[in-house]
Amino acid sequence: MSNHLDIDKLDRLAEVAVRTGVNLQQGQDLIIMANLSALPLVQRIAVHAYRAGAGLVLPFFTDDAITLARYENAGDHSFDRAPDWFYEGLGRAYKGGAARMAITGDDPMLLAEQDPARVARASKAVSIAAKPAMNPIVGFEVNWNIVAFPGAAWAARVFPDLPVEQAQSRLLDAIYDASRLGGDDPVQNWADHTAELKTRVKWLNDQNFEALQYTGPGTDLRLGLAEGHIWKGGASPALNGVTCQPNIPTEEVFTCPHAYKVDGTVAATKPLAYQGTVIRDIAVRFEAGKIVEATASTGEAVFRDLLAVDDGSSRIGEVALVPHSSPISQSGTLFYNTLFDENASCHIALGQCYADTIQGGSELAEDELKQKGGNQSLIHVDWMMGSDAVDIDGITRTGETVPVMRKGEWAF
């Protein structure tokens, strides 16, 4: 079914995902979450994982037809259910040392025709049930990685004017380039890229800003940073000691905003694809960290439902800086996929923070994290607000301003 895809490119993607991405250790089990459309990539990942010394490679697949069978045939009671036992088991596997890989590239519009209330209920049920499986990942307790497969439906969405097989090949090329797989030595590509990101991370951590000030069309935002926030980017060691590259591709440096100290307006600079709906021209106003006004030219109701999931879903848990000249941004492609679109632009994320972007955060209880400004939510949705028209300044503890970005590029 995917025989037209360049097997050498898929194989290189698989090898880099295993060796540089998750950095699988001798004897470590590898849990893979994937849509069945990504089977050709998962098969290559299995080969490289076993060559790297995997204990067991354990793939868990979703299937679009079976997902739709639920929406089209199930009783209403089904949509509040989730398999707790499975997520608790996954949590135990991670606590027991397993690494995790996720393959993105599903059909972003799969559920577009389904009742949005049911989609939201099903998603919420999974978010709640999946906490034991997500906490070790969000808390960076184990090495993990996410890579992309150019599934047919996704490719058709990104390149709607091409026949689907050509769209998939074209999307594989885009993934290959964005994932820095070209040349003689992709492992060295990633070492170089990480070194560059680490330079930015070090400078930002040395500055230890109190807040960031964003200024651009429709955007005038003072974004406070969490107490003890840590900038991160590129490869870093998980708490199990294994250095991994969680996202392939990645261009961002990011940290934890203060969930209660964000004030002003933001205009999104790209559409947000969320559960089958494309939300365009988002504009919001924050007061004391909470979004108190929100509009969008399409999908506004879905966006409002998202903000209403819980208290934390109308606050932010991540702030990320990406130069406008990043390769993904320069490709000019809208991917309708967070892994790519978030690496094309400065962004913030509604919802859950990453505990490891606050000093000692992984050892803190939820309310201790909150006191430092770390947001808590069932959701984490990245949301683009950078462009070549946005300036960002750092605000120091003594109230001075230091240029961070000018017209979307690093200013230091």
Place this chain on the structure above:
Amino acid sequence: MSNHLDIDKLDRLAEVAVRTGVNLQQGQDLIIMANLSALPLVQRIAVHAYRAGAGLVLPFFTDDAITLARYENAGDHSFDRAPDWFYEGLGRAYKGGAARMAITGDDPMLLAEQDPARVARASKAVSIAAKPAMNPIVGFEVNWNIVAFPGAAWAARVFPDLPVEQAQSRLLDAIYDASRLGGDDPVQNWADHTAELKTRVKWLNDQNFEALQYTGPGTDLRLGLAEGHIWKGGASPALNGVTCQPNIPTEEVFTCPHAYKVDGTVAATKPLAYQGTVIRDIAVRFEAGKIVEATASTGEAVFRDLLAVDDGSSRIGEVALVPHSSPISQSGTLFYNTLFDENASCHIALGQCYADTIQGGSELAEDELKQKGGNQSLIHVDWMMGSDAVDIDGITRTGETVPVMRKGEWAF
């Protein structure tokens, strides 16, 4: 990939598996274990399960390429591993009320080229880890069912002279017929068939034989029955109160032999396909329930390894009666698949007994079961020893003999 298969036949198989097989209840989750080759059937099962009121349909897939990737690339340490957390989770799901369906029809020769010692180690590791998931099934705590999909590799094995797509269609027809899916009302077919099996079951239970005496070419066996043994066959209620049809197809009535009271010789009447090896012309001698001599014309070493897995693997845990005139037997096809071949012939099974074939057995501890003659083992391997040349007599508590089968047919 399976577009050439008759979708109406697959759909009817799926519907009967859900409604008559597992008899899924309103709100009940359905766990499905399947090879990816069976995806078209699993997709239809999902539709019918949700229509029947499923809470969630949760399929877990194996993939042949990923299985082989392990044997071809993994370090030696991999072959003693199994994902305990997953099987413990499945066990919790069944205790929590989920039903289970398994799809058979995998490539019976998938591992034929692999190191048999590694295959045996991997299988043993899974057997041990899977106990929490298997106990609720073996103990019939929940409703469950197994049906077959005509996977390409299996079909090619059964009909080696046909092109593979034709072989699959032909095998689907054979599954369809054996599964009594034809005519206007397959549900009624199964009601009638169950009534016939229940007549045999009732007579055998009324007789309450001490033992069975088998006489045929190479076979002269006195097979003691467990204390408080119960004959079963066809649909029966699981401990959760749901009447289900565990096997589709099924032709057998079966009970628990006495693991320590089997003496004499048995010659198998069909080859045994076990983990990629075809074992032919098995002949054994039992003493006090244990196989003390064993030969085979091919695969003898694999058979001996099987007998050596644990103490219970050289004793028997099931005895089953199937008339030689059963439709599967009359088809003359050797399926290389237990679900079919065991329903073509009287058989015994090496290894684990079914606790619910002893009165009150599901509430007994392992050693209490053993005292009644219930065998305990990591394995359960059915093994054909019936033919139109075998006679069976029941031996009563007072030592009289009563004809049970003559020349492979019911004698009562």
